[in-house]
Amino acid sequence: MNDLEHISIRNQAAAFPEHYHDTFCISLIRNGTETIAMDGKKFYGEAGSITITNPYEVHANPLADAGIKLDFDTIYISGDLMKYLFGGKNVVFRERNIRDVGVVRNFLALRDSLSVTDAGRREALLPGFATSLRPFAEGKEADYSELSPADLREVMEYIRGNITGNLSLEALARVANCNKYGFAKKFRVSTGMSPMHYVLMKKIFAGKRDITPHTELTRIAYDYGFTDLPHFSRTFKRFVGIAPSTYQKSLLQGE
Numbered sequence: 001m002n003d004l005e006h007i008s009i010r011n012q013a014a015a016f017p018e019h020y021h022d023t024f025c026i027s028l029i030r031n032g033t034e035t036i037a038m039d040g041k042k043f044y045g046e047a048g049s050i051t052i053t054n055p056y057e058v059h060a061n062p063l064a065d066a067g068i069k070l071d072f073d074t075i076y077i078s079g080d081l082m083k084y085l086f087g088g089k090n091v092v093f094r095e096r097n098i099r100d101v102g103v104v105r106n107f108l109a110l111r112d113s114l115s116v117t118d119a120g121r122r123e124a125l126l127p128g129f130a131t132s133l134r135p136f137a138e139g140k141e142a143d144y145s146e147l148s149p150a151d152l153r154e155v156m157e158y159i160r161g162n163i164t165g166n167l168s169l170e171a172l173a174r175v176a177n178c179n180k181y182g183f184a185k186k187f188r189v190s191t192g193m194s195p196m197h198y199v200l201m202k203k204i205f206a207g208k209r210d211i212t213p214h215t216e217l218t219r220i221a222y223d224y225g226f227t228d229l230p231h232f233s234r235t236f237k238r239f240v241g242i243a244p245s246t247y248q249k250s251l252l253q254g255e
Contacts (some may be wrong), residue, residue, distance in 0.1 A: 003081035004122070006114035008250070011069040012241045016061035019201060019239065020192055022074040022156075024052045024093075028107050032070035035062050036096055043096035050107060051097040052136075053081050054161040058192030076219040085130035091137040126223050151176040152190060159199060163206045164223055167199045204239045207232070217244050 005023075009065040027034065027050065034045040036057040045051035053059055063070075083090055113122040158175045159167060172195050173183035187195045203224045210220050221232035236244045 003078040004126075005076040006073065007076075007240075008073045008111075008115075009241050010071045010250075012071070013066070013069055014237065014241060015063045016241065017238070018058055018060045018192070020058045021053065021076065022055055022058050022123060023078050025076060026073045026075060026107070027074040028111070030071035030073065032068045033064040034072060035064045036060075037062055037113045039109065044160060045078055048099065048104070050100070050103050051096055052093040052098065053096075054092045056191060073107075075107065075114065080220055081126075085126060086134075086137065088111060090140040090236045092140045092154070093133070093136055094096060094138065095136045097161055100132065100136075103136075106132045108214075151178070152187065155187070155195075159202055163203060164225065166225060167196075169195055172199075185213075199233060201239055204236050205215065208236070208240060208244070208247065211244060211248055211251065213248065217248065220244075 017225050027045070029045045029047050029049055029051065033047070034051055034057050036043040036045070036051060036053065038053075038057060042062075043051070044064060079090070085201070100206070106125065110122065110125045111128050113125055155172050155175050158172065169180045169184060172187075173180040176183050176186075178186070181201050184195055187198070191198060193201075203226075207220050207224045211217070215223075218229045221229045224232070226232040226235065233245070236242075236247075240247065
């Protein structure tokens, strides 16, 4: 299900630069303290708490303490799925640090269903998880992405459909029916990212989905247009927080 994904990170020791997700990013902090830097402010999520960023919120994750490794689990929920779970209404979360026993309990149950790909249990758990989050949500009139122009929406679809290809700025601008300079400026205003930074991020997360316990990482690097495995590994760690080889080892341990 593309509307719902899970990742588990252990011993993260690298900061994340400014980025955003096109999903709700809901994390349970297991050890250490997560820092969310956004709009000139910093928010902290300590062990045992839930942190949330909304779709398309540009934020960074500096290290709260370089001497303490960060462990966390994250569930990514698409805007469309969240809207469905909230009865067809768009919502946002203003709370960045939620300490609620019910939310944590439902998060863990949903995480476990995703870890073993138990689709039936996952679908049964989702409404309860949404209900536990309801006290921390508020309505939102506009779409999550804030990308109201249809041409920008087409660009997103074009990127998804051609993620292994050579996605140049010129090609993306043609899809949006404008010159590359105007497109780049409009895209950054709409998303907080340059078009090529966004493409790079999407290539990494697409490549991450292709990694299995026995995948040849060099082949994935070339499939997504990286010059070599070190280039792919550096970029992967920049966006995911760990090297692709470390991520692959975690899949091997789960077999």
